[in-house]
Amino acid sequence: MAYNEKDLRNKAEAYLKAERQQAFSSEVEAELSQGKWESLYDRFYTSLAFGTAGMRGIIGGGTNRMNSFMVRKVTQGLSDYLNHASKNPSVVIAYDSRRYSDLFANEAALVLAANGISVYLYPDLHPVPMLSFAVRYLQTTAGIVITASHNPSQYNGYKVYWRDGGQVTPPHDYSIAERANAVKAEDIKEVSEQVARSKGLLVPVPEKVDEAYYHTALLSLRRPSLVQDSPVRVVYTPLHGSGNVPVQHLLKKVGIHCIVVPEQQEPDGNFPTVPLPNPEHPKAMEMAIALAKKEKADIVLGTDPDADRLGIAIPLDAKKTEYQLLTGNQIATLLVDYLVEADSHKHLTKKPLVVKSLVTTDLVARIVESQGGRCKDVLTGFKYIAEQIADLEGPKGEAEYFLFGCEESYGFLTLPQVRDKDAVSSALASVELMCYWATQGLTLEQRLTQIYAKWGYSTEAVFSKDYEGASGKEKMAAIMANLRKLSPGDELAGSTIEGIQDLLDGKQTAFPPSDVLIIRFSCGDKLVVRPSGTEPKIKYYLFFTMEGGKCEANERKLASRIQTYKAALS
Numbered sequence: 001m002a003y004n005e006k007d008l009r010n011k012a013e014a015y016l017k018a019e020r021q022q023a024f025s026s027e028v029e030a031e032l033s034q035g036k037w038e039s040l041y042d043r044f045y046t047s048l049a050f051g052t053a054g055m056r057g058i059i060g061g062g063t064n065r066m067n068s069f070m071v072r073k074v075t076q077g078l079s080d081y082l083n084h085a086s087k088n089p090s091v092v093i094a095y096d097s098r099r100y101s102d103l104f105a106n107e108a109a110l111v112l113a114a115n116g117i118s119v120y121l122y123p124d125l126h127p128v129p130m131l132s133f134a135v136r137y138l139q140t141t142a143g144i145v146i147t148a149s150h151n152p153s154q155y156n157g158y159k160v161y162w163r164d165g166g167q168v169t170p171p172h173d174y175s176i177a178e179r180a181n182a183v184k185a186e187d188i189k190e191v192s193e194q195v196a197r198s199k200g201l202l203v204p205v206p207e208k209v210d211e212a213y214y215h216t217a218l219l220s221l222r223r224p225s226l227v228q229d230s231p232v233r234v235v236y237t238p239l240h241g242s243g244n245v246p247v248q249h250l251l252k253k254v255g256i257h258c259i260v261v262p263e264q265q266e267p268d269g270n271f272p273t274v275p276l277p278n279p280e281h282p283k284a285m286e287m288a289i290a291l292a293k294k295e296k297a298d299i300v301l302g303t304d305p306d307a308d309r310l311g312i313a314i315p316l317d318a319k320k321t322e323y324q325l326l327t328g329n330q331i332a333t334l335l336v337d338y339l340v341e342a343d344s345h346k347h348l349t350k351k352p353l354v355v356k357s358l359v360t361t362d363l364v365a366r367i368v369e370s371q372g373g374r375c376k377d378v379l380t381g382f383k384y385i386a387e388q389i390a391d392l393e394g395p396k397g398e399a400e401y402f403l404f405g406c407e408e409s410y411g412f413l414t415l416p417q418v419r420d421k422d423a424v425s426s427a428l429a430s431v432e433l434m435c436y437w438a439t440q441g442l443t444l445e446q447r448l449t450q451i452y453a454k455w456g457y458s459t460e461a462v463f464s465k466d467y468e469g470a471s472g473k474e475k476m477a478a479i480m481a482n483l484r485k486l487s488p489g490d491e492l493a494g495s496t497i498e499g500i501q502d503l504l505d506g507k508q509t510a511f512p513p514s515d516v517l518i519i520r521f522s523c524g525d526k527l528v529v530r531p532s533g534t535e536p537k538i539k540y541y542l543f544f545t546m547e548g549g550k551c552e553a554n555e556r557k558l559a560s561r562i563q564t565y566k567a568a569l570s
Contacts, residue, residue, distance in 0.1 A: 003037040011044040011063070018185035021068040021103070024061035050074045050180035052173040053381075056148050056157030059099055066100075066156045068107050069185070071146075074158060075108040076188045077180025078142070079115035081172070086141045090118040092205060094131035095146035096242045096306045097267035098156045101125070104146045106193070108158070113196035114189035120205045125267060127242040127307030128159075129415075129422035133213045134205060136165040136417060147306040150278035153271045165419035166386030210246075216417050217250055217425040222342035226435045229255035234431060235297040237261040237288040239277040240268040243307030246424045256431060259295050261287050271305075278304055279311025280410050282325055289313050289323045296320040299434050299444075301427050308421035309410040312430055314444045324445070329361040329460055332406035334444060335426070336364050337451055338433035339404050339414065340371050352403035355388045357381070358511070358518065359528050359541045360408045363458035367451070374400065379503075379514055380530070382411055386419035408460070456545040461562045464532075464539045465570065472536040479538060483517055483529060493561075493568035495521040527565070540569055 012028050019025045031040050043062025048055050048070055055074055057066045082089035091112055095101035102125075109119045120138060122131075128145055135143040143161035151157070160176060162168045168176060196202035221227060234251060236258055238244035244265055251258040263273050264287060271277040274284045279302035292300045292313065300313035300323060312331050313323040326334075336354055343352060352373035356364050357380045365375035378384035385405040392402055405413040411421035414429050437447050452458070467475045490497050501518040503511045517529040528541040542565055544558055 003041050005037055008037060008040045008044055012040060014185070015044070015061070015063060015069065018188075019061065019067060019069040023100075024065070024067040024069070027061035047181070050077065050158075050177045052170075052177065053167065054157060054159040055180075056151065056155060058154050059156050066104075066148075066158075068100075068103065071104045071107050071158060072111050072188050073183045073185070074180040075111040075144075076115070076183045077178075078144075078160060078176055079112055079117055079189070080179045080183075081176045082112075082117055082141055083115060085172070085175075088118070089141040090120070090138070091142045091144060092120040092122075092131065092134045092138055092140045093144045093146070094122045094126040094128070094134070096125050096127065097240055097269050098146070098148060098305060099153070099269035100156060101146040101269070104156065104158070105144070108144055108146070109202055110191055110193060110196055111188060113199075113201035114191035116201070118200075119196075119202050121202060122205045125242040126205075126210075127246060127303075127424060128420050129308060129418045129424055130210065130213050130246065132161060132165040132418045132420045132422075133216070133415075134209050135161050135163065136419070137209050137212055138205075139163070142168075145306065149306050150276070150280070150304040150309060152276055153269060161420075164386065164390050165417075166390070167381075167383040167420065169383050169387065213417075214246070214250060214253065216415060217428055218253060220415055220425060220429070221254075221432055222339070223432065223436055224254070226439060227254045227256065227432050230431075230435045232256065232298040232431065232435060232438070233295055234258045234299055234301060235261070235288050235292040235295055236301045236303075236427070237264045237279075237285070238303055238307070239274060239279065239284060239305065240264055240266065240271050241277065241303060241305030241307060242267070243303035243423060243427075246307070247301070247303065247427050250424065250428045251431065254428070259291065259297065261291050263287060269305075279309055280328070285311055285313060285325060289325075292323055293321060298438075299431065301430065303423040303427065304410075307423045310412060310423035310426045310430070311410055316445060326444075327460075328406075328408040328410045329363070329458075330448060331410070331430070332356070332360060332404075332408070332412060333363050333367070333451060333458075334433060334448065335412060335414070335429060336404050336406070337367050337447070338436065339429075340368055340373060342436075343403065344371060348401070350397075350399060350401045353388070353392065353400040354403050355385045355405045357384075357407045358516070359462075359530070360406055361458050361460060362526065362543060363451070363455060363545070364406065366455045368403075370455070373403065377510065379511055379516070380407065382407060382413070382420050385413065389416050389419060392416070408462075456547060458543070458545045459558060460544065461542045461558075461565075462539065463566060464537045466535075466537045468536055476531050476536070476538055480515065480517070480529070480531060483519075486519070492519070492521075492527075493565045495523050495525060498522045525561070540565075 047063040095105040148155035148157040302311040358377045402416040412426040503514040503516040519527040526543040
């Protein structure tokens, strides 16, 4: 590939003038001196954009990397919007264990302070749910978390929250992005940390905020006496992230014996013991399950670096020699089943509301609605669940209360005081439900089997197809166009279509316009088709429900049906 070396050099030199951190500028200086134009092109052919979910990228020098300059750049744009939209704005900032997270948090705080914005900065790493809680508790205008969630170790990111505690939604996200992406190096305001602190513009988050979060989580227990000093044994891994302190603190408060995987206990942004710090991936939970077998644990918990995702493994035999990793849908099913059952004894005047993403199992809805509650589907993204909780602060809250929110990708929420995925309080709730079913003589595997027997064996399969290159978008558009030609009565993968919801046709009142198709079949299967907004791929979500509990016959039928759908959709 031919490069415009003069243009690349100009971009690199402009960046070097703006970047104050030697760790990042030295990378660019070395490649300039060695004439590594291909590498420099990758660093500068574009700039990381601040989108609707914030900013995320590979750590390093350059405008197409996560570094000090890019953090200051987007924070100046955020500052401009905050001063435009609010009087006396304030922001609370948290960060996780990733490389340079503490530095990026401090840089963001100083840019905000230089713009006259009051900043609360956590003195040590804190997870996403505690930041969301802090925004609401401290009544700040916005919040920032420095994290790349469950991405590989070479990534970091920057997420913005609004005054409701949820990630920014329209119109705020578009307005922030517009300003952030337009900022030039000379626009960025600066102030020293000493001056910011002396003016009272930069202060630590008060300890009472953590205490209030813990108190709220403990109050959410439905049957605290069952949990307190229970003899159950919990093995937990924070996967080198921010969940270690809060999860251990809550379990210690209720007297639960928690054994932490020692090799994964300390914060480490290199995540040396796992290929990917995501409890969805079996390899990330291998060390925890090995320890569980040794300790004969009753449950295994794992949280990702920013502690918004929760993974669970359960023993499959009385001797605890084998463990099964639960899917996100199975965890959601167990949690909603327990929470609805526990609240049914309280004779509440309000109906419970459960909110789930449209790609989360419909078994959740069947459980809730069969017991008098309501289940609301929303688009993928926990900010849409947060919007539904906010609605209950108005007249709707007179008839309903928020019970539970869930996404199939290991995201769960039981506290309305938090407006994002919360693996910390969900870990406590999971231990509680295990304790309860143990008093009923049931393991979690046995309870799942009972649920399937009552409401049908529900399971799912997810796969995707990549469409690389310049023609990739055209191919994706053609595939979606062909699927949109289908009608009820047509056949797909040997099954008759019963109904189709096209979220892009403008006729849907339940969802905002989105490039998503929901196809239901007369046999009970459901297919959700969703092109990725960030990658050249189409994702296919298959949902199956079969009569009776989980059994080998159902499993054999399922494998065959999945292959039939894959063949038809390829």
